[in-house]
Amino acid sequence: MAASTSLTPEQLSLRAQIAAHELWANCQDPAAHTLPARQAFLDRFERKVDPDGVLDPAERARRAEHARKRYFKTLALKSSQVRAAKAAARREGGAAA
Structure with missing residues (x-):
């Protein structure tokens, strides 16, 4: 394929979507494949x-559990505020933007 530029x-x-579908079509254990990323995400709270x-x-x-819950509640609040503003x-x- 030609250069990305x-x-x-x-x-x-x-192209990225095609690659993602190829990855998941050939992945035997999706949970194991994403485990390192999930663990890194959780480790940051610790x-x-x-x-x-x-x-x-x-x-x-x-x-760390409370920090994680705070993170997701903050995302939920921001999402709610954006939805309310759009409404x-x-x-x-x-x-609406």
């Missing part, structure tokens, strides 16, 4: 609550 953004997106690694593992895990814009007759 000669592809449009739409073509780059399609590093956030205990950057020096001095807490008892159970306490670090407890705090208000539609009610007012404006176009």
Whole structure:
């Protein structure tokens, strides 16, 4: 295939989608394939609550769970705010972004 500099953004997106479908079509164990990424994502919360690694593992895990829940609740709040703003814009007759 030609160099990516000669592809449009739409073509780059399609190429990435093709590659993703190829990956998952040939993947024997999707959970095992994504385990390192999931573990890295969760580990960041432990590093956030205990950057020096001095807490008892159970306490670090407890705090990390709360940090993770906070992260997802924050995402949910932001999503809710954006949806509400778009709904208000539609009610007012404006176009939502």
